Amino acid sequence: MVQKSHGADLSVRSVRKVYTGRGQAVEAIQDLSFDVNAGELVCVVGPSGAGKTTLLRILAGLLPATSGEVTLGGTVVKGPPPGMAVVLQEYGRSLFPWMTVEKNVELPLKEKGVAKAERKRLVQEALEAVSLADAGKSYPWQLSGGMQQRVAIARAVAYEPQVLLMDEPFAAVDAQTRLELEDLVRALWRRLGVTVIFVTHDIDEAVYLGERVFVLSNRPTILLEEVKIDLGAERDQIETRTHPAFGRLRNHVYELVQQAKKGLRSIEDARLTH
Amino acid sequence: MSAPSTPAPARVLAATGGGLWRIVLALLLPAVLVTVWWFASADSTDPQVPPLATVLDKFPTVWFAGDDLGSSLFVETVGQSVSRVLIGYAIAMVIGIVLGVLIGTFRPLRDFCEPVLEFFRAIPPPILTPILMLFMGIDHALKISLIVVGALWPILLNTIEGVRGIDPVLKDTARAYGLGPVRRLFSLTLPGASPQIYTGGRQALSIALIMMVIGEMFAAFDGIGSAIAQFQATFSTASMWSAVLILGCIGSVLALIFGAVERVGLTWYRGYLRSQRGGA
Amino acid sequence: MTSRSTTRVPGWALGLAGVAVFLLLLQILPTAGVIDRRFFPPASEMFGALSSWLVAPQFWTALGQTLTTWITGLAIAFVAGSVLGILIGEIPGMRALTASTIEFLRPVPSVALVPLVVMLYGPTMQSTLILVVYASIWQVLLQVLAGVGSVDPVADDTARSYRFSLWTRVRTVTLPSALPYVMTGLRLAASVALILTLTGELLIGTPGLGSLLIDARASGQYPLIYALVLVAGALGLAVNLIFRQIERRTMFWHPSIRGEVAA
Numbered sequence A: 001m002v003q004k005s006h007g008a009d010l011s012v013r014s015v016r017k018v019y020t021g022r023g024q025a026v027e028a029i030q031d032l033s034f035d036v037n038a039g040e041l042v043c044v045v046g047p048s049g050a051g052k053t054t055l056l057r058i059l060a061g062l063l064p065a066t067s068g069e070v071t072l073g074g075t076v077v078k079g080p081p082p083g084m085a086v087v088l089q090e091y092g093r094s095l096f097p098w099m100t101v102e103k104n105v106e107l108p109l110k111e112k113g114v115a116k117a118e119r120k121r122l123v124q125e126a127l128e129a130v131s132l133a134d135a136g137k138s139y140p141w142q143l144s145g146g147m148q149q150r151v152a153i154a155r156a157v158a159y160e161p162q163v164l165l166m167d168e169p170f171a172a173v174d175a176q177t178r179l180e181l182e183d184l185v186r187a188l189w190r191r192l193g194v195t196v197i198f199v200t201h202d203i204d205e206a207v208y209l210g211e212r213v214f215v216l217s218n219r220p221t222i223l224l225e226e227v228k229i230d231l232g233a234e235r236d237q238i239e240t241r242t243h244p245a246f247g248r249l250r251n252h253v254y255e256l257v258q259q260a261k262k263g264l265r266s267i268e269d270a271r272l273t274h
Numbered sequence B: 001m002s003a004p005s006t007p008a009p010a011r012v013l014a015a016t017g018g019g020l021w022r023i024v025l026a027l028l029l030p031a032v033l034v035t036v037w038w039f040a041s042a043d044s045t046d047p048q049v050p051p052l053a054t055v056l057d058k059f060p061t062v063w064f065a066g067d068d069l070g071s072s073l074f075v076e077t078v079g080q081s082v083s084r085v086l087i088g089y090a091i092a093m094v095i096g097i098v099l100g101v102l103i104g105t106f107r108p109l110r111d112f113c114e115p116v117l118e119f120f121r122a123i124p125p126p127i128l129t130p131i132l133m134l135f136m137g138i139d140h141a142l143k144i145s146l147i148v149v150g151a152l153w154p155i156l157l158n159t160i161e162g163v164r165g166i167d168p169v170l171k172d173t174a175r176a177y178g179l180g181p182v183r184r185l186f187s188l189t190l191p192g193a194s195p196q197i198y199t200g201g202r203q204a205l206s207i208a209l210i211m212m213v214i215g216e217m218f219a220a221f222d223g224i225g226s227a228i229a230q231f232q233a234t235f236s237t238a239s240m241w242s243a244v245l246i247l248g249c250i251g252s253v254l255a256l257i258f259g260a261v262e263r264v265g266l267t268w269y270r271g272y273l274r275s276q277r278g279g280a
Numbered sequence C: 001m002t003s004r005s006t007t008r009v010p011g012w013a014l015g016l017a018g019v020a021v022f023l024l025l026l027q028i029l030p031t032a033g034v035i036d037r038r039f040f041p042p043a044s045e046m047f048g049a050l051s052s053w054l055v056a057p058q059f060w061t062a063l064g065q066t067l068t069t070w071i072t073g074l075a076i077a078f079v080a081g082s083v084l085g086i087l088i089g090e091i092p093g094m095r096a097l098t099a100s101t102i103e104f105l106r107p108v109p110s111v112a113l114v115p116l117v118v119m120l121y122g123p124t125m126q127s128t129l130i131l132v133v134y135a136s137i138w139q140v141l142l143q144v145l146a147g148v149g150s151v152d153p154v155a156d157d158t159a160r161s162y163r164f165s166l167w168t169r170v171r172t173v174t175l176p177s178a179l180p181y182v183m184t185g186l187r188l189a190a191s192v193a194l195i196l197t198l199t200g201e202l203l204i205g206t207p208g209l210g211s212l213l214i215d216a217r218a219s220g221q222y223p224l225i226y227a228l229v230l231v232a233g234a235l236g237l238a239v240n241l242i243f244r245q246i247e248r249r250t251m252f253w254h255p256s257i258r259g260e261v262a263a
Helices: A050-057 A101-112 A116-129 A145-158 A175-190 A203-209 A244-261 B009-042 B052-063 B073-105 B109-121 B124-134 B140-164 B168-176 B181-219 B224-233 B239-267 B267-279 C011-031 C043-056 C057-090 C094-106 C110-121 C125-149 C152-163 C164-205 C208-216 C222-250 C257-260
Strands: A010-021 A025-037 A042-046 A068-070 A084-087 A163-167 A195-199 A213-214 A220-228
Touching: A010 A050, A025 A050, A025 A068, A042 A050, A042 A203, A050 A163, A050 A195, A068 B224, A084 A145, A084 B073, A084 B168, A101 A116, A101 A145, A101 B181, A116 A145, A145 A175, A145 A195, A145 B124, A175 A195, A175 A203, A213 A244, A220 A244, A220 C043, B009 B052, B009 C094, B009 C164, B052 B073, B052 B239, B052 C125, B073 B109, B073 B140, B073 B181, B073 B224, B073 B239, B073 C125, B109 B140, B109 C011, B109 C222, B124 B181, B124 C208, B168 B181, B181 B224, B181 B239, B181 C164, B181 C208, B224 B239, B224 C110, B239 B267, B239 C110, C011 C043, C043 C057, C043 C222, C057 C094, C057 C164, C057 C208, C110 C125, C125 C164, C152 C164, C152 C208, C164 C208, C164 C222, C208 C222
Parallel strands: A025 A220, A042 A195, A042 A213, A084 A163, A163 A195
Antiparallel strands: A010 A025, A010 A068, A213 A220
16 A cells, blocks of 8 residues: 655645747746645636646746746745656657656666665555556557556556646547546545646546636636535546536536636626526 | 457468568568679779779688687777777766766756856867867876767766656655655766766767777777778778678667667656657 | 846857857967867968868869769669569568578678778779769668558558559559658668768778878878868758758658658
């Protein structure tokens, strides 16, 4: 059993991002401030081009913000912080193709200085947790897309992070696999108590997974609304999704995103029917 | 990915039959060519094109004369040449990969160096022979330097290309998990660039051989190149033909070894490419 | 978090600076006595020798001879390599039959043939041509084989099912999909051919830039040696650029190939 690591709270204060390339400046993120509590699962949705990936890369410390700051567990993020793991959309490209599945999962642990026996145990448990205990000796490219993304999740889980960042992790897997992986993320989250930020463009997915859903505006991005998802802790692909509350929340977020696409910049201006 | 089932006897038979058939196929054309050469040259009275029979006849007396194998002309000559090539090639590999990783990693450095490097790559290496001879005379160091100077560029430029081409998603992953510089080098940069490094290495090997022969023909008293030159000067045509054959075999054997190393080193890459093509 | 500086020097300016620094070193190192000036004249003398040679008819004759040998060899290698490649690739069983022979002959260093061709043809262009063709034909042949192998089996099956003749099949199916590979082969062959042209001139004494270099060395005109190396480098650069351009033109639609090119 992978140990329950305690999540860290994440705080975003007046983050702004301006890309300066080829002479002209593009403001990707205008002003974002929000807090994610330790051990919370938050989904981030928004119209395509809403700077979701930019935000996630800033949170991960992979991209410097133009101004503002991100703090993780009280420490300001300057470059990738320890105790953070990421799962990217491009599963096929985020796994090292020259390493077996086991080695891929083990690599960050080596860097962390985990002793060999302990590494072995963590790798095995993480692979079991994603139901890939038998695939350790395979290479990532020998696996299907869904399995590859599970390896990436196992790598993140074995790392025992306080915060797990996921950038549209299931955008490129088929629909059925996707539902399975969603439940896997929920299960792992509940088991590990880790803070999860899950970026997606899929509104149903966001509502199904999240405790809260952050709806972003069009570029330059601001936060439109933090939607509380009170669907309880136990979620089920059939029951939850057919629940009236789910439908209401889903429609609410859907309308917001649709209007955000057309340029909605404040929740006060929204014309909501749900 | 399924576990291999117990092979049925029929399949085993077919497999070995396939293997045998392949060996026959592989040997067929060479056998035909040698036979043609044998009979076509059999009645040759042209002193410059001795019958193959004569060439082979002379082979032991020329190359394996002497009391023991260790002091025979064959071991001495081939040993000299091969060790020269391997030392020069190894030096070029080390310099090329170290510089290539540095230049490939740092974008401004790459921008700064690339035009000059492109120019050096474009200079046909044999033409540098006279210049190196000015500086180094004709000693052992010259011949190794010639090989290094020829073999360096393909390795260097391909390494730069390989390092530059590493997938940004992988680089992000390495950064996000906080991989340190050493682990990054050995877990990300070198393996990621290895397909291109092998490509460069293969090009470099054939240039290294050319430079070895040029060096030995120009300025050496030992090695296969000078043996060829000496036989040529003394009109020992049959011996010269045999020396050319040996040189050809050195090239083939080195390429074979390189191919075997590459096959093992890039197993992952072939699988990766296949999965990319099939999956897309 | 430190934000990246917004005023980055563009790549071409850095490249220009690199060339300038290189030329400066070529000038300073010999004049300052770091390198033996007799053997390594400063850049000004190299370019001086170059400019005085650029008006000499001998130089242009030699350049013409080198180019003639190079392009003739390349053309022969290209045509022969393509024809062989298509035959071996298209006729069933030929690949398996010839694989071992190709694998054996390809790595044989072409300079091994120097004494043989000298014996047979003396210091003539023909001798060098044989070296050039032998060295560069493999580049074309292997790429053509890879290209023929890259033909989409569905397209090929379609062509076969309509009972296209071999020639029609080659023209309508094989050639278009093999073309990018062929062009890569041509580019690789072009630079190998240039290397072997100059090697032949150096070792055999076939007339051309290489033999000019030998003369320069024999008569101790060291700046001229370097001037000739500069010319050879410029020639190599031009060959690379031109053939890379041709290659790019023919495979703009097929970007994936670039990564797989193996010489």
